[in-house]
Amino acid sequence: MFQLPVGPDGVRKASCNACGKVYSANPKAGTSNMKRHIPKCFDIDEPGPPKKRAPLNQAMYREKLAMSIIKHNYPFSYVEHEGTRELHKFLHNDVNFITRNTAKSDVLRLYDREKTILKDALQKVTSKICLTTDLWSSITTDGFMALTAHYVDNDWVLRKKVLNFRAIPPPHSGSILAEHLINFLADWGIEKKVFTITLDNAKYNDVLVECLKSHLLLNDGLVCDGDFTHVRCSAHVLNLIVQAGLKIIEGAIEKVRESVKYVRGSAARKSKFAECIQQLSLQCGKHVRQDVVTRWNSTYLMLDCALAYRRAYARLALVDFNYKTFPSEEEWARVERIKRLLKPFYDITTLFSGSSYPTSNLYFQQVWKIQLCIEEEIHNADRVIQDMAKDMKTKFDKYWENYSMVLSFAIILDPWYKIKLVEYCFSKLNITKEQRETKLTSIFDGMHKLYNEYDIRTERMHRSSVVESSNVDVLDELDGFETFESQFRSVEREKSQLTMYLEEPAVNRSQELDILQYWKDNQGRYPQLVLMAHENENEMEEGLVEDIEALIPTYDNSNF
Incomplete structure (x- = not known):
């Protein structure tokens, strides 16, 4: 302790040499307060001279505690356990214990902070976002709805974010689930960014998609009026196909x-x-x-x-x-x-x-x-x-x-294969020439329809940027001219981008290829196609698929 000069009030005081905290130093009052302070400021139990103890960052301690609760699914009462408190007190004597209610508040505060960060990130994504959603029942038969977003960010990195995992009370009809989903999208501010939604083949999901499309169309928030919005979960369809076959062979594998x-x-x-x-x-x-x-x-x-x-x-x-x-x-x-x-x-x-x-x-x-x-x-x-x-x-x-x-388009946008692989695959199937040509025409027409949609969107973005950068008022009489002219420019760009891409030789399959990097590198050549690739490549199927190995228990006992 360092003795300070007597102040105007006539009280003698002293400050801690380590932390500078001021205490009364009146000889008649005793020195108990200073003695109690020394163990808090110095590690006096260690051999050698006392060493200054670094102060505990209480805010960081509580955040780390909240993060451990989230990561390991601990109950909030974990912070009140006697063993937990003894451990933390041993690690740092200055720790301030918290209650379960405070721990709950800290967890919710951490969630709100991370949600705000993710919400801002989603607003900055220039491409559309693909969604997957599914219902899950707990062991107590409580219903939950999960919503996951899949997108390629502006750095061309594939992202997957769980947006909601919310308890949904019955009934679980398609229209009611659609209402919950619409509220989720509004909360995240991505109603106008939806490209596709992948679901399993439950009947109520057909109603859900129709209700969702009707709502999003009102806000002009769907590509091609929602023609490609609904995607059936491939893994779920695979499961249905195989289960149908296993019913036939049940006796063959019984032994x-x-x-x-x-x-x-x-x-x-x-x-x-x-x-x-x-x-x-x-x-x-x-x-x-x-x-x-x-x-x-x-x-x-x-x-x-x-x-x-x-x-x-x-x-x-x-x-x-x-x-x-x-x-x-x-x-x-x-x-x-x-x-x-x-x-x-x-x-x-x-x-x-x-x-x-x-x-x-x-x-x-x-x-x-x-x-x-x-x-x-x-x-x-x-x-x-x-x-x-x-x-x-x-x-x-x-x-x-x-x-x-929409998933067939993705193989065309794969520079390894393009449209030729689609033609080859159909040629190997047991279908007539007319059926094969009908399938090819359907995919090719759909590809052009989607391309034209992106071409119009790019044109609108370009016009918007030009208007924003100019202080000159646009004459009302010429408003229709821009639309008229864009029709001809669209045809020209289609020839110079979509057609040129399809006519360009495919990348040699012996070469390693990062498909996201390929389109990132070709943004200058194919701006409209790049937008399509940006959104087609984030069409994911997980979230509805369980990890295969996790379905079966493994054993450490020899081969069992």
């Missing part, structure tokens, strides 16, 4: 399922099966998986693993007389064919589940592979596989007879 159940039924059986694997030197490294009947991809993984350990099951049948469900050679051959049929579906579902790369340009080719695979298996010599493929074809035709128009 495999029972074999897996038997092996996993006790620790002794697991040990015996592990010995069989070791004796046969099977080193595939797969886990023995039990499927979940509501998850078709888990059935695929179960069959894939069972085939890898086929010889181990055969050996188990020789050494364990209680094992009665070993499949016959004919049944194993059928399981092999089923697994081969399901593999493309599994691979494509995994591909569509990606969130760190564009998926829209992958859609057309992958759906075509599915259609080609189903058509081939319809002529399979195995009657069971035939019936499976026919039921899958029925589901395919219901949802994907006409591939999603």
Whole structure:
């Protein structure tokens, strides 16, 4: 402590040498207040001379505490736990404890701050925004609605942001859900930025989309009057197609399922099966998986693993007389064919589940592979596989007879393929020439319609910028002239951009290509096409797709 001169009030005072805090230093009053201050200002418990303790930033401490609650889903009462408080007091003696209500306020304040930042970022996005939404029910049957935005920012970086995860009381009709969705969009200020919305195939979603389109059209907020707004979730459609096929082959895979159940039924059986694997030197490294009947991809993984350990099951049948469900050679051959049929579906579902790369340009080719695979298996010599493929074809035709128009555009905007891949894919399908030409014309006309929309938008932006930069009033008599002239300029630009792009040789597929970087680099050459690419490439399917590996539990016990 440093003794200060006596002030006008005649009271003697002293200040702390470390922090400068002033205390009364009257000899008759004692020095207890100064002694209590020293442990707070210095680490006196450490060996050597006392060291100055850095003051605690209470605001930063509370923000970090709120962030930990959010990240780890802690209850707000976490801040009142005795162990938590003891730990924090040990780390810094100056910590001020807070209550659960204060923690809740801190979390909400942090949310509001981050929401404001994201809202400002969305306002600065020059392209349209693609949405995905879905309903989710908790274990207590409470309904929640999730809304996710997908967009390419002005630096050409793919972004995914969860905008809302809100409790939605029943009823969950399409019109009521649309009202909630419209309120979400208004809250974020993006009603006029919506390009597409991806949903699953629930019936109420058709009503939801129509209500949403009607509302957005009033504000002139949809591209091409909403013709391309509704996109069906590809992963959900895949699930419906495969589930239809699995109903036919349920008996064909029953022995495999029972074999897996038997092996996993006790620790002794697991040990015996592990010995069989070791004796046969099977080193595939797969886990023995039990499927979940509501998850078709888990059935695929179960069959894939069972085939890898086929010889181990055969050996188990020789050494364990209680094992009665070993499949016959004919049944194993059928399981092999089923697994081969399901593999493309599994691979494509995994591909569509990606969130760190564009998926829209992958859609057309992958759906075509599915259609080609189903058509081939319809002529399979195995009657069971035939019936499976026919039921899958029925589901395919219901949802994907006409591939999603807007997602078909994405493959044309992929400089690796362009329109030629669309023509090639249709030529390989079992359809007539007239059907093929009708499909191609439909996609090509849709592409031109979308291009013209962007051409008009670019022209409006250009005119707006010219008017804003000029102080000269525009004559009312010439208002129509700009529209008249733009029609001719639109045709010229179409020839110089869309047509030139399609006629330009495709990029060699042996070369690595970042599709977002390609369009970023070509902004000067194809300004209208760049706008289309900017929005088509952010058409994503995740948010409605669960991680494949997360559906099945993994085990650390050997191969189990």
